[in-house]
Amino acid sequence: MAMDKLLELKNISKSYSGVEVLRDITIDLAKGEVLCFVGENGAGKSTLIKIISGAVYPDGGTIRYFGKEYGKLHPKNVIDLGVATIYQEIDLVDNLTVAENIFLGAELKNRIGIIQAREQERQADELLEKLQLNDISGKTLLANLSTAQKQCVQIVKALKNEARVLILDEPTASLGDKETKVLLELVKKLAGQGMGIIYISHFIDELFALGDTLLILKDGRQTAVRKTEETTPEQVIHDMIGRDASSFYQREYFQTGSRMLRAEHYANRQTVHDVSFGMKSGEVFGLGGLVGAGRTELVRMIYGADPKLDGKLYLDGKEITPVNPKDAIGKGIFMISEDRKGEGLLTLRSVKENIMITHNEEKEWIHLGKESRMTVQSIENLGIKTPGQNAEVTSLSGGNQQKTIIARCVMDPGEVYIFDEPTKGVDVGAKEEIYKHILNLAKEDKFVIIISSDMPELLSMSDRIGVMCGGRLVDIVDVKETTEADLMRKYLGLS
């Protein structure tokens, strides 16, 4: 009986710089079982996978692999034990053949070290056949396969390494219906052969179609472990959400203005399809949805940062569609990107240069004295904690870095402010301050659009929330008339 347990996790905990991301996770994986991790964005699913795969070491608790406890394991050791992890991003080389990919790093060589391509292809075909993946050949160039087929090749590669546990992190996120079906079939088959599967997906119907056991996570804790036969989607959603009032921010509400902003028919090639919405000045319009729902892609198009197929922006009936960020700023539209390091901060430069870059666009000559005075004023207004205006911006805490970027955007008067995950990586104290700055803009009768994956944040900041799912704006709800459960159901596409 004990041999049937492939993995045993006991009281696993993990914190990152004082923030608890996992606490007391205890779960087993048996032979032939499909175990699903369910939870909102940031509930701790990814961290848990990383711990099992050896990429992250837990602060507390133990993991037994195949009945045995090991010390600190490296990802390579875990793979050698027979636990294969397949991440969402495909981890294969496009310009090698399927067989070469499967044998990458463990090529079959003859005595003088020459790779035996023919033998590799034969063995690859054998493996593919065993899984009835008849439409893939070992000789095919990987680039010629579809995304789903590539996912299958990744699984085959894992099998070749004699994996006994397979971890799949949102494998179907970028797949169509038909492709998803193929992959689910394959997973079922593997479980039938006795393999243990850990499966993560945002699609709740997939979990019910595939899973035996559901581990439901919320804010890093396990709220429930349920057998799929004995539960309902309703029950699972209930387990995923529900918090006490303290995690909600009590915002101040004010009269919305009379001016109108309309975004019409925004679309790009893949991730956003025909999105239109309107909002009043003084309103905070939230955009909710799961990762990959197309929210960031949408606001980037509105800001003019990414190319689009279609889409126009109107302010009081007048078209103001920006063609690029420079144009957007000229028209009073500002965006604070979710990727602070990659797209927000001038990392090697001072707080001053970071705050002033947008304002300095106005004139070629920079009056250094005036610039310095404006910076001091701005640092004070936003409450940025910094040793000085010339300090390197990366020496500040996450919250103060974010305030620096907000300072940049509110230096000159504007109309529309887009906040994409404004409190990501920000400590609790700074969070409230950032909320105040955002709400101040609404109070000044501006248009505020906010994207947040933090459900309490979105609910407590927004007046209305646009729900995105699969690149479409599926619903717009008034916050006063909705609940967390309601919203989660819409995120998941269960109407």
Place this chain on the structure above:
Amino acid sequence: MEEHKKAKSKVLKVLTSQPFILFVFIIVVAVVTNSINSKFLTWGTINSILGQAAGLGLVSAGATVLVISGHFDISTGRMIGLAMCAMAIMLNSGMHPVLVSVLGILLCVACSVFNGAVSIAFQAPSFVVTLATQNIYYSIALLLTNGYMQTLYGKYRTLSSFKIFGVFPLIYLILILGFVSIHVILKHTRTGRHVYAIGTNERAAFISGVNIKLSKLKFFVISGVLVGIASMLMLSRISAAQATTGYGMETEAIGAVVIGGSSINGGKGGVVGTFMGVILLSMMSTAINMLHINTFYEYMVYGIVILLALATTAVRSYTVGKRNG
């Protein structure tokens, strides 16, 4: 008390800065060399060092802008060869020197902008683009001159021989003006801020409303103008040109920028350090000569100085990092 502390930390900052360290190093090398060969610190020697430094200096000032913004132009040496040959041919055909100078500068700006435009259009690193274009410029210079040296027979000397009020060589004024204007551009203008912003995080600069492509072209224009002026000075000094003239200067210029403490990865640095780097490199060969050291060592010394500069930069960023973190 607070003010006092601030002033103290400011002084400390200057004393540990790369330009200041280089300045001290230059003085030490000069004094040591002079104590062995007393002809080193004479007007004649200093004049010859600074005269040599002028061309390299202007090219390096332009290279500073490119390096801080995350770019390299390794075609500047060939550009100089091409511009000097073209100017020499024009002068020999009787064209007015002023017109020739303007055309020479325009030619370099055109070459430089071409480098920048190709790099933007192909989204290719400028290093690779200029690796290609330098061959084209060299070939054009060979075709123009048929491979022969162009001698000016004393024409176009004014630029290098004119002395303001009979004492201060014009060439020094040009060199100083070149560095001062780049310093002013970097510290006081929007274009300068773009140099640093694009060098440190191009995507953030884009999101903040910077027109990236236009700014990059501006940087190449600045470098082109300086390379053009450098070609003028060199032509006037040497009074002859051939296609190979100037070759090697591009790496020397980037060397001077690195010695000056600008980051090869972009985003940090300044032109004061580059100036010190240029002076150091220019006096080094003269010093080696006057110390009767085998000149075969010259390039070894040059290489070691660059490595030393990298080492001090590394040590500084390590200690600063420790202080902050």
